Amino acid sequence: MKQNNKIKTITLIGILLLFISVILSITYGAKSVGLSDVIDALLGRNLEDYNVNVVQARLPRTLFGIIAGASLSISGVLMQSITRNPIADPSILGVNTGASLFIVFGISFFNIQSKLSYIGLAFVGALLTSIFVYRLASLGYSGATPIKLAISGAAISTALSSLISIIVMPDSSVMTSFRFWQIGSIGGTSTDDILLLLPFTVLAIVVSFLLSDNLDTMLLSEETAIALGLNIGRTRILAALCGVLLCACTTALAGPISFIGLMIPHLIRSSIGSSHKPLIILSGIYGGAILIISDVLGRILGAPGELESGIMTALIGAPVFIYIIRKAKLQSL
C-alpha cells in the first residue's frame, strides 16, 4: 500500500514536471512569449500574430523532445534489465555511434535522403553494434560485467567515431552539416518527423509494456525464470529489439543524445524499485521531461544562440554516471 502511494506521488510529480517543462520549452527562447500566446496558438486564434507563430514553431520541437526522451529512457530500462547491468545505456554501449555511422555512411556513399531510410539504417547500425559490443563484453568466464561492458562500449565507440570522421572530414561543407550526427539535437525537428517517429516508438513501448511481467520474472534469476515456465530467449530478444528500435529511431532523427537512458531509469529505480510496469511508465514521463529541460537549459546557457541538447544531457548525465559508479559496491564492478 505504502509502495503504491509512493508510486502515485512520484507519478504526480513527474506529470507536473513534464507540464512545467513543456510550458518553459514553448515560452522560453531567443524570443520569449507569454502564456496567452500559447493558448491562442493552441486554439488557432490570432494566426497572423508573430508570437503565436513562434509558439507554433516551438511545438513540434517540444513534442519531439518528449517522445525522444521517453524512448531513450525506456530503451535504457530494457537494456539494463536484459544485461542485468546498472550502467547499460545506448550511449555507453556505443549503440548511438553505430547508428550514426550507418546514417553517415548511407548519406555520403548511397546518397540516401528520405528520413524513413535513416531510421532503417540507424536500426541496422544500432542492432549490429549492440550485438557486437555485448558479445565482446561477455567473452570469458565472468560474463558481461559492468566494467567489461563499459570498456567494450567505449572502445567500439571510439573506433566507430574515427570512422565517422574519415567519412566526414574531407569536405568542410559536409562537415558543418554532419556535425549534427556527432552531437545530437532536438532543434530543427518538424511535425513530419514526429509522425514518422510515433508509430515505431508506440509499437516498441507497447511491446515492452506487455513484456514487463516477464522481465520482472527474469530479474529473479535465469534458472527461476525457466522453472516458472518463461521462454527466456524470446523475452530477451523481443526486449532487445524494442530497446534498439527505440534508441535507433531517436538517433536517426535527432543524432546521438547520451546519458538519458542511464540516469533516468537509475533515479526511478532507486525510488520505486524494479517492478517493470511502473518503471517503464515513469521512466518515459521523466525521460521526456528531463530531455526538454536540458533543451531549455541549452537555450539559456547558449544564449543568444542555443546549445545542442546532446551536449546538455552529457554535461548533466556524466556526473550522475560517476555518482552511480562511486556508490556501487566494489565487488559488483
Next chain:
Amino acid sequence: MIKNEIIFHGIEKRQKHYYIAIFIMFIILAILVCLNVTIGEKNYTLAEVVSIILNGENNYIIMKLRLPRTIAGIFCGIAFAIAGNTFQTLLGNPLASPDIIGVSSGSTVAAVFCILFLNLNRGIVSIISVAAGLLAAFTIYKLSCKNGFSNSRLILTGIGAQAFFTALINWMVMRAAEYDVPTAMRWMAGNLNGITTDTLPLLVIVVILAFAIMVYCNQSIRSLELGERYATILGVNVSVVRTLLMFCSVVLIAFATSISGPIASIAFLSGPIATRICSNNQTNYTSSALIGAILVIAGDFIGQNLLPTRYPVGIVTGLLGAPYLVYLLIRQNKGGVI
C-alpha cells in the same frame, strides 16, 4: 646463486631477441623519417636534404615545414607512447590508457578553450593544458577513491569524465566562430600541420626529462608489474613511485596534446604492441617509445601522401587502431584479465 645452464641460455636468447627487435625498429623509424622528409608536393633526394640540413640552407619546405613536422611527430609519438604505457602498467590493464580514461580530453578542453577563445600562443597553451591535465587526472583519481583505490572504478569514472569533457569540447566548438570550426575539428583529430620551430625545444626537453625519470624508476616499475603487494615487499615505496610516474605521464600527454592535438590510439596501442614484439622481458619503455614514434610518422606519411584527400595523422592512426583495439578486447576478455 642459481647455476642452471638452460635458464641462463634462455635469458641470453631473450636479451638478444630484444636487442635485435630494438635495432629493427630503429631502422624502420629511420626509413620512415627519410621518406617523410623527402617525399611530398615537391620531392627531394636524400643527399639534397642532408646537404640542406648540414649547410643550414634557407630552404622553406625542408627547414620550416618538413623537419619541424617530423621532429614534432617523433617526440609527440614518444610522449604519447610512454605515457600510455605507464598508465597501462600502473593500472594493470592494457585498456586503461589516458585517451580512454579521460586524462587526454581534460587537457584538450583547456587547449581548445585557449585556442578558440583566448587566441594564446602555443607555449602558454602548453602550460595551461598541462595544468588542466594534471587537475583532470587528480579529480578522476579522487572521485574513484572511496573505501580505497580500485582500478576498475578508476576506469569507469574515467569513461564518465571522458564523456563530460567531450561534451564541453563540443560546446566550445559549437560556440566558436564558424570559420574557426574546421581548424578546431582538424586540430582535435590530431594533426601535425602548422607546427613551428619555436615550440620544439621545450617539447624535446620535456620528453627527454620525463623519459630519464621513468628509466630511473625502471626497477620499481618492474616490481610494480608484479602487483602492489609484491612491490611493497620488494621495498618499493609504491605511493611515491606511482604519483611520480603518473605526474610525468600526465605532463607528457598534456604537452604533446597541446602541440599536435590528441593523436588517436598512440597512447593506447604502443605499449601492447611493444610487449608483443619484445615479449616483455624488459620494461618496454624504449620499445614502446620507438613504436609510438613509428606509428605517428607512418600515420602522418600515409595521411599526407597515400590517400586521395589529406587526412590529419590522428584519423589514420585512429583507423589503424580500431581493429587492434577489438582484437585486444577479445583476447583480454577471453583471458579474463579484468
